[in-house]
Amino acid sequence: MKSRVKTRLRTRLALVTSAAVAVVALGALAAAYVVIRYEIRNQLDLQLKQQSGAIAQQGRQNGTGVLYAECAWLAAPACAQVVPADPAAPGQGGLVLPVTGATRRVAAGTLGPHYSDIVRGGRSLRMYTTPLGGGRALQVAVRSDTVEKGVEQAGLLLGAVGGVGVLLAAGLGYFSSRTALRPVTRLTATAERIAATRDPAHRIELPPHEAARGDEITRLTDSFNTMLGELEDAVAAQRRLVADASHELRTPLTALRTNAELLARAERLTPAQRDRAASALGRQLREVTGLVNDLIELARDEEPQQLVEPVRLDLLTERCAADARGHWSDNPFTVDADEVTVDGVPARLARLLANLLDNAAKFSPPGGAVEVRLTGTTGHIDLTVRDHGPGISAEDLPYVFDRFYRSRQARALPGSGLGLAMARQIARAHGAELTAERPLDGGALFRLRFDGPQHFGRA
Numbered sequence: 001m002k003s004r005v006k007t008r009l010r011t012r013l014a015l016v017t018s019a020a021v022a023v024v025a026l027g028a029l030a031a032a033y034v035v036i037r038y039e040i041r042n043q044l045d046l047q048l049k050q051q052s053g054a055i056a057q058q059g060r061q062n063g064t065g066v067l068y069a070e071c072a073w074l075a076a077p078a079c080a081q082v083v084p085a086d087p088a089a090p091g092q093g094g095l096v097l098p099v100t101g102a103t104r105r106v107a108a109g110t111l112g113p114h115y116s117d118i119v120r121g122g123r124s125l126r127m128y129t130t131p132l133g134g135g136r137a138l139q140v141a142v143r144s145d146t147v148e149k150g151v152e153q154a155g156l157l158l159g160a161v162g163g164v165g166v167l168l169a170a171g172l173g174y175f176s177s178r179t180a181l182r183p184v185t186r187l188t189a190t191a192e193r194i195a196a197t198r199d200p201a202h203r204i205e206l207p208p209h210e211a212a213r214g215d216e217i218t219r220l221t222d223s224f225n226t227m228l229g230e231l232e233d234a235v236a237a238q239r240r241l242v243a244d245a246s247h248e249l250r251t252p253l254t255a256l257r258t259n260a261e262l263l264a265r266a267e268r269l270t271p272a273q274r275d276r277a278a279s280a281l282g283r284q285l286r287e288v289t290g291l292v293n294d295l296i297e298l299a300r301d302e303e304p305q306q307l308v309e310p311v312r313l314d315l316l317t318e319r320c321a322a323d324a325r326g327h328w329s330d331n332p333f334t335v336d337a338d339e340v341t342v343d344g345v346p347a348r349l350a351r352l353l354a355n356l357l358d359n360a361a362k363f364s365p366p367g368g369a370v371e372v373r374l375t376g377t378t379g380h381i382d383l384t385v386r387d388h389g390p391g392i393s394a395e396d397l398p399y400v401f402d403r404f405y406r407s408r409q410a411r412a413l414p415g416s417g418l419g420l421a422m423a424r425q426i427a428r429a430h431g432a433e434l435t436a437e438r439p440l441d442g443g444a445l446f447r448l449r450f451d452g453p454q455h456f457g458r459a
Contacts, residue, residue: 017173
């Protein structure tokens, strides 16, 4: 069914192209035929007019009657005669050309000169009737069958040329339609292959000469390839998310099942053992709940629409640092913040800062300080969080914001590998950019930058 649809489209395009070219070609040939016929007959009429003038000048128009009677001759004038206005006037015997009422009126001066087509002896003649004065009219005729034959031959030749032109137009139209639709055919085949294999890794390959044209079909192909690339990335990200989530959930779910089974035999446990198992079960439930919530937020790949308001970022940073001190009592948190206001969602910005502070404290050695600095200048605002831990290796630096990515140093530490990914998502939702750096004197530094004067203000 799809093949027939493609064929009909190609055929329709070929027919439209061929019809357009054929109409133009046939119109041009028809106009050429009309011009040729007019010019040939005009030459014959001009010849008759010149001959009538020559006869009048030769003085052979005295009286009436036949001047030339060989109408079968090809030479001109083949026939010539003088006709009086009075039908009863003498000298009208044996006239070789037909005399009509129009001829008498020309002789009488009531009708001007004119041309007419007549037949005599089975031959076509062209006749010119003009007044001579004195109540007479001169009729001059010459054979026109050769002229008509020439016009007919010209018409046949133009018709043959037109037929060849129509066939050529049909062939060129079909070739043009195939050439023009070749990228569309490739696009259709690629789409059908993707639908059959469910693999978006396929691309439409254009030859260099087609890719260099830059026409609408080429742009459509580029757009389709771009869409396939985005689809491939989305499918890969979805598969990676499912695989990573399955891996990350396996350990806490196993621990939950173990503790649940242990509590199911609570009569065999001491009160201290029951308390430890219940505490572990609650802690693991909170971890799984947090992991699932983080997965739901990251799977949306966008921030939910919330009320944006001016936020004192310096005060929010101080509050988040105070909360972090309660969770990480072994590490001092120092804050050096300018008074800066940004537009944002306070709860989401607090989540971003908490993730950065927890990540810094997690990698800091006991007693290692976590340094937070907030500066605002005209054009941008920088918030940096630095620790003095082992730092980020060069091979890990490009991936620290990927979902579930955990370096070798972090695999033994608690966490799911989603905190930094969520922090970057929140930053981008606020028009900011979150990056990781490797200071020369060790440790890791995360920089949150708000660009643009609309994010900068002083309280």
